[in-house]
Amino acid sequence: MKISSKLTLALAALLPALTSVVASDVYDLSQDTFKGEVIGEDLALVEFFAPWCGHCKNLAPHYEEAATELQKKGIKLAKVDCTEHADLCQEYGVNGYPTLKVFRNGTPTDYTGPRKADGIISYMIKQSLPAVSDVTSDSHAEFIKSDKVVLVAYGDASHPIPSAYSEFASGARDNYLFGQYTDSSLPSIPESPSLPAIVLYKSFDEGYSVLSASEIAKLDSASLSDFVKTNSVPLLDEISPENFGTYAEQNLPIAYLFADPAESESRDKLIEELKPIAKEFKGKINFVFIDAIKFIDHGKSLNLPGDSWPAFVVQDLALQTKYPLQENNGKVTPKAVKSFLEKFVKGDIPASIKSAPIPTKQSDPVYKLVADDWENLFGNQDKDIFAEFFAPWCGHCQRLAPIWDTLAEKYASNSNIVIAQMDATENDIPPAAPFKVQGFPTLKFRPAGQSEFVDYNGDRSLDSLVEFVETHRKSTGGESASGSNGDVDEEVFDDEDAPEHDEL
Template identity: 45%
Template sequence: MRLSAAVALVGLAATSMMAGVRAEETPKASDVLDLGAKNFSDTIKENKLILVEFYAPWCGHCKALAPEYEIAATQLKEVGIPVAKVDCTVETDVCKDHGVQGYPTIMVFRDGQPTSYGGPRKADGLVSFMKKKSLPAVSEITTDKLAEFSTSDKVVIVGVLPKDSKKRATLEKVAKAYSDDFIFGVIEENPDIKGEGIVLYKKFDEGKNLLEGDFTEESLTEFIKTYSVPIMDEIGPDNYASYMESGLPLAYYFFSNEEQRTKYSADLEAVAKELKGKMNFVYIDATKFGAHAVNLNLKESWPAFGIQNVDSGAKFPLDQESELSVENIKTLAQGVLDGSVKPSIKSEPIPEKNDEPVKVVVANNYKDIVEDLDKDVLIEFYAPWCGHCKNLAPIYEKIGKHYEGSNIVIAKFDATANDLPVDTPFQIQGFPTIKFRKAGSTDYIDYDGNRSEEDIVSFITNNAVHKVDVKVEEQKSAPAEPETEDIEHDEL
């Protein structure tokens, strides 16, 4: 299962940059292989498994990754897994051939086939991921190797099943789905469990959990999702994706200093333990990720608490005008779980006048305008800071004028100042995002063509139920390519 996380901060300085280095000292040879047009194909063919970074020397994220990548290369060299890099400012053809569009791009080549790596960019995360990739989905282990195997990673799942058990196929199927995340093994007998079952070993909380007796693919998956995350941990770039993958509501406690962190810790962790398997609780450092509170419709005032449904995006901030107490936190959590608490919807005021060619949509009039089934609707989701959105604005205004007064609505939505309704069947990942809904339909169609007046009008003509005869002047310049800018967030 794919995991994805933001760039982690690193603070390790290269030895060659330290003051006072003696002239006679020679820097340590790098364990990272340099690849280019002359040796890339042969190196990939010669190695069953290899990690490759495509980078640019000027890239800040690449510079931050470099020392961690070196450490990972040295550790992985010991287990026979090579680590390499390609300078895309020099080896432009190699990078183009592999579809590199940003830096760093990290790929895992297994039997010559590339897959994108989106996991942690710290040495231990890189090493853990590649070791998992080097193993079969489920490793056969013996009793004398159990202790070593069960501590080989942060979370290790071991099936206790005889060789003829049909449950081995179930374990294998789940293991293949989660092979990027966890190490799986199978053993015929295990002193930690009587008879058949599953043991989840972990380097936190109670150390291990048992799923005894019969199990299904669904119950095993649920068991792993529930117990593979700590009762309450501090969230950051390296573990954010695992919480997203769990599918459980995520409760954030924002703190800005150690006193705030520990003030409620015992009581909070008791609530987290009580709701284990229903909701995940985390600490979050507001000095690093304070803007994430704004995403939850909280003010940047600490400490603070909020809950998010990771599937729907629904937000439930704890009222900052009331006391931040464990009782109020528990009441909010229970309300989210039983559905008695309504989500918070951030919205700009509904415009008093909305008679311009491009209709202004905010959260509180979204359904009235965008989901009016009598009309075709083209809507742009934008951010005020987005350069591509600014370039599109005059073109979009022209398109609005073409359909003014018709049953084809051209609309725009500032997605930084408004939340989508919680039942909207998509989330915005970049700007601008343009979608179209046909009259009479609740389905949305993505527009991913060139952002020219001619191309957008052609798209509307081909898809709209209502027909408007539009004449577009011949285009004199190249059409704007459909690039997007990622949503600005706080590295989580």
């Protein structure tokens, strides 16, 4: 009886795990089963993961949900544990977790879609269809509602669909669904345009946008791309990490309304008041609103003060410039926003450049560079300048700090070589700089007499840094710093100590 009780308890303890395994619609693959389950499939999505990976754990429930939905459409989702099947993961070039790859008849390509369930489902459905699907009177109603953005071209023998439509669809199939309708009896088309016609159906705003006949007459891939970009995002929607990429791909400035969600009534009223302005600038600027409390660090990075809401700012991602509303003492009203944007579009609003105060004196070997002092330093063509752009919270930067100080000390007696350092969280890179800082630390060398900067991509040991300076320096006179004793070294590894905060 005791044995039976223990067995019962053991089975009860195992039951949740067994149920989870049985209930999963994600195929758990190994080296032995991978080929049979994936290579022969028309289409499959495989996640290469590690059990300890936090991003993998966050993805897991979304991946499971997507697998359950996609199996109804004959699309298989699978996963491979790279801690148990390292050779298989190495075979497919996996060097980070999670790595997702789309397999089409055994040929892998990188998955570039979202990592939420609905995004995975949408992306894989697009992958399962031809670039342009044939739509009939029976399938039309379902097809135009099968995704957030769906395009359908209508034509007949006398009015053929422009070839630019299929050309654009071939390159944009990962982002949108494309259909063509060539039945003799047309369904009800919004605004009843003449043939050929192209309609963009969407699950937001007015529900559709129609490409005019005059635009179709001169249609090419570029003009169709502009039409889709202009009409494929909501007029004024909330932005978050999940949809930020969609806006980034638009290559349009983003106008943010930062508002406190606790003040939802006044926020929603202001959003409604701004919608006519958003419509007026549609195609030139994308409008969004954002949780000012949750994403306060993002607001500060856009040079908002971070203590007064609502606030309004325009960000140009392409140029990495920002333009906070300062007119009307920063008070956000429809009148102030419209006036501000009219000037912005004309180029009459200067970019906001954040800068720490210029040091009253430079007494340390490392030159403390700030944005307002940029031209003073780099305007001197007689000097070789080696600059580090860092963030105080960056682990790599912290480990580099004593080495950078030692490097500066070695060149302290040579006035023709400057070892500089800029806190990129306290200072913006001025538009005059021919580069943008994408990560920390970023190391740039400007040789004397030249305007171009040389990237430093070597290891961060003192010897390597000195060798780099000696190789690229162009100034004459002064002492070299060869003869480093090489007793300072750095172990390079991934940062684990960045602060926890919400980012876009």
